[in-house]
Amino acid sequence: MTADDPFAHLHDEDYANAFSRVWAGADTLLDPAGRSGASLDGLWTMTLDPFDEGLRQRWFELDDAPPERWTVPRDCDPAGGVRVPVPSCWNLLTPEWKHYEGAVWYARDFDHAGPRQDRRFILHFGAANYAARVFLNGRFIGAHRGGSTPFSLDATNTLRGGANRLMVHVENRRRDDRIPMSHFDWFNYGGLHRGVTLFALPDRHIRRFRIAWRDGAIRAAADCGGASPRLRIPALGIDAVLDGGRGEFPAAPELWSPDRPALYGIELSLGDDVCRERIGFRDIRVDGTRILLNGVPIRLKGACVHEDDVAKGRCSDETDIARRIAHIKELGGNFLRLSHYPHDPRVARMADEAGILLWAEIPVYWAIDFDNPETYADAENQLRELIARDANRASVVLWGVGNENADTDARLSFMSRLAATAKRDDPTRLVSAACLVNRREFRIEDRLAAALDVIGLNEYFGWYEPDIRDLGRLLANSTPGKPVIVSETGADAVAGLRANDGRLFSEDKQAAFYIDQIAALRGCDYIQGLAAWLLYDFRSERRQTRFQRGWNRKGLIAEDKATKKLAFGALRDAWRDW
Ligand code: GCB
16 A cells, blocks of 8 residues: 555555565575474464455554554454464364465564574475465565475564564465466365474574485585585594585495484584484485395385375374374385375484385476476476475485376476486486376376386276276386386275175275286386375365265275275285285
8 A cells, every 4th residue: 555545556466576576495495404493383363365455455564553543444453363373274273264275364473582693594484385475574575386395584684673573475276377286186275384483593504415325425515605514424433524515425334224224313513503414325226127225126115195184184293194104014015105295394204214215296296387487487496495305315215296297298398307307406316207108009108208217107997997907908018118116006995885796985896906906016027116095085175976075085094094994904915925
């Protein structure tokens, strides 16, 4: 609103431009790396804003004056919203918000000792779905897009001594130019669904670093503005200064593997900025149609999983993550595909400890706007943020750059560039995607395969494509020349629905499906893994039959995460010796 025309905002359709700059991204991301900050989690207030009034009318500039002191009417009490916990997904906080897709304002006040000459204050957001615009003490400090990756903003010049007000405009509209686009098979939870932290770091600090083992040497690279931090890995006798942030040290660590997930304590310090991590060292590569972990062929057996919870939606906690890992182990598996977006960062940390291999991916899912350069920039940034976040996690062995996208030149170029980016940013992992199949000739056939290390194959023979014999035909007709992982296969079953007549949606049908699948895949020498679709039932509003009612029922376990369906035991037994 301007003083000369208090109604100008009613006609301003460019209102978002001013807040569509200062994009936080992979290059500005701070890796907390064991440093503690001041948590801003807890109770915030939330105000729904379906029309983006708050950006138009600049709600973030309003003060807290009580109504009796207002001189003009207002449409918002900045701190007067409904009290909600952060992290959370708004959809499950009240029944009215369940299907809300739009903007909300989060606000939270906090006290602070104030800026200090030699300190930088970095606000770190675990994730906000989908776009976030951040305002501190009435000033816009930056924006982020991408609903599952972390971002950091420098708050040094905006932070005050005493009371501070942080406001975040979070918006989860489904749009065709986003990653994912408007159509996908999971629930569109909105909100600040991971934690918010304020870090106080020395002016010269470590933004991020990577420590990996390759070809007989520990290689370290730190992003700290050209400074030379000190690296200590006591168990390997390494104590050295990384000249200009880089160093290489011949070493023979015990290598990390699912059987023996060895982790080393490391410390990287620059002045009084100290990062502490536990890192595993391992080598993953492809040799012909085999995948070698530390030089030994390995088969990846496990399941896909969505971040979804009956009560908490996309929010995970350590109990939940530990349960996923325990269920994979009980299934006789060693592998989780984190579908279809970056999961909570604690998943990879806990998988490091437990010896679980991970496929981590970005939501380049179905009909992405592959011709749109802005959409590409968003996808590439999400990929680079994910890589930056999890680069030190031994458990993460595969980056997924897409899932079931239709074959066009634009898609090929978009996804090949993503694959090249993953390889350039991170030569210590394999790149994959759920690829295409030639359904006329029953052959794995995808031009994108040339850009990948491992071909992901989502196949539902015996379910969507009812004849399981077609899987045998497809496998026999294909000569992929690379390892193939069945990145999805599954069938729906309603927990408790039993029928011995092959009826769809029965537990018996789902169990038989997995027995047939393993029998068909067993003899194929290039299939190096299988991720069952999937561990738990999850919300998906696309699914509305009497059996589904808003849920995808392909879980081996029901949505309570306790009730195992028959297929759980059937799969465990069928692939025991595979
Ligand atoms: C797929 C998709 C996955 C769906 C699944 C299904 O191929 O990749 O996201 O949820 O099928 O259940 O149909």
